[in-house]
Amino acid sequence: MLRIEGLHTYYGPGHILHGVDLHIPEAKIAAVLGRNGVGKTTTVRSIMGLAPPRAGHVWLANQDIAGWPPHLIARAGVAYVPEGRLIFPDLTVVENIRVAERTAARQWTLERLFQLFPALGERARNRGSELSGGEQQMLAVARALATDPKVMLLDEPSQGLAPLVVRELANVIGRLRDEGVTILLVEQNLKLAEAVADHVFVMVKGRTVYKAPLKTFQAEQNEVKARYLTL
Ligand SMILES: Nc1ncnc2c1ncn2[C@@H]1O[C@H](COP(=O)(O)OP(=O)(O)OP(=O)(O)O)[C@@H](O)[C@H]1O
Ligand SMILES: [Mg+2]
Numbered sequence: 147m148l149r150i151e152g153l154h155t156y157y158g159p160g161h162i163l164h165g166v167d168l169h170i171p172e173a174k175i176a177a178v179l180g181r182n183g184v185g186k187t188t189t190v191r192s193i194m195g196l197a198p199p200r201a202g203h204v205w206l207a208n209q210d211i212a213g214w215p216p217h218l219i220a221r222a223g224v225a226y227v228p229e230g231r232l233i234f235p236d237l238t239v240v241e242n243i244r245v246a247e248r249t250a251a252r253q254w255t256l257e258r259l260f261q262l263f264p265a266l267g268e269r270a271r272n273r274g275s276e277l278s279g280g281e282q283q284m285l286a287v288a289r290a291l292a293t294d295p296k297v298m299l300l301d302e303p304s305q306g307l308a309p310l311v312v313r314e315l316a317n318v319i320g321r322l323r324d325e326g327v328t329i330l331l332v333e334q335n336l337k338l339a340e341a342v343a344d345h346v347f348v349m350v351k352g353r354t355v356y357k358a359p360l361k362t363f364q365a366e367q368n369e370v371k372a373r374y375l376t377l
Contacts, residue, residue: 147173148206149170150189152203155185155199162185162352164353165352172328173326176346179348180374181350184352186301186332193211195215199213206297209222223295225295229302239266239277240256240271254288284318286303298328302333303331305334312335343360346359346363
């Protein structure tokens with residue numbers, strides 16, 4: 147469903163991505179791991195068109211969306227939940243979701259979103275700023291779902307959340323996969339990554355240096371951690 151090949155991205159003169167390769171089959175979850183600053187966020191921003199790659203391919207099904215403007219990439223079926231969530235603090239829960247909706251006939255109606263996130267339904271009229279960190283994260287995911295995405299890019303959704311809330315988030319992410327959403331999950335939280343991922347990728351200095359199915363990663367994890375993940 148999503149295949150990234152040889153992605154090169156620059157910020158000004160800074161060459162940040164040096165050939166990132168990732169592949170996520172339809173309705174699967176890939177976790178992208180890596181130390182701070184290796185280019186995980188730049189990778190998702192490149193896929194989304196916010197940091198357009200200078201070389202490489204981003205195959206969404208049979209279409210190469212590399213270099214497309216972000217709104218067309220969104221329309222093609224990619225949704226992005228950025229690091230730090232970025233919900234609107236002064237809008238209510240419902241308003242935050244409504245700004246993302248495009249058409250009337252939708253897979254993820256408000257009703258279905260509130261079934262998936264009952265806590266948000268209870269707080270539908272509360273402002274974003276009145277939500278807990280976990281509720282804000284759920285709202286950011288709900289808002290992304292309101293665009294009916296085929297692919298969802300989640301950048302460190304567990305950041306700052308209590309373990310119990312991270313478990314809830316894992317349940318939600320797993321349910322989205324069961325609903326057919328293909329998910330790229332950037333995570334520092336290995337527990338969350340292991341709880342949901344089908345495939346694991348590790349990045350070092352703007353490159354993909356390791357990829358394996360979850361089972362293989364778990365068998366090799368001490369070695370992989372020592373080599374690529376611990377400081
Ligand atoms: N807007 C920007 N302008 C210039 N350089 C940037 C910009 N954003 C990120 N960088 C640089 O690009 C590199 C990769 O950053 P990126 O945010 O992609 O890393 P990351 O893997 O997401 O890190 P973290 O785990 O801390 O979120 C870093 O060296 C960073 O300083
Ligand atoms: Mg990041």
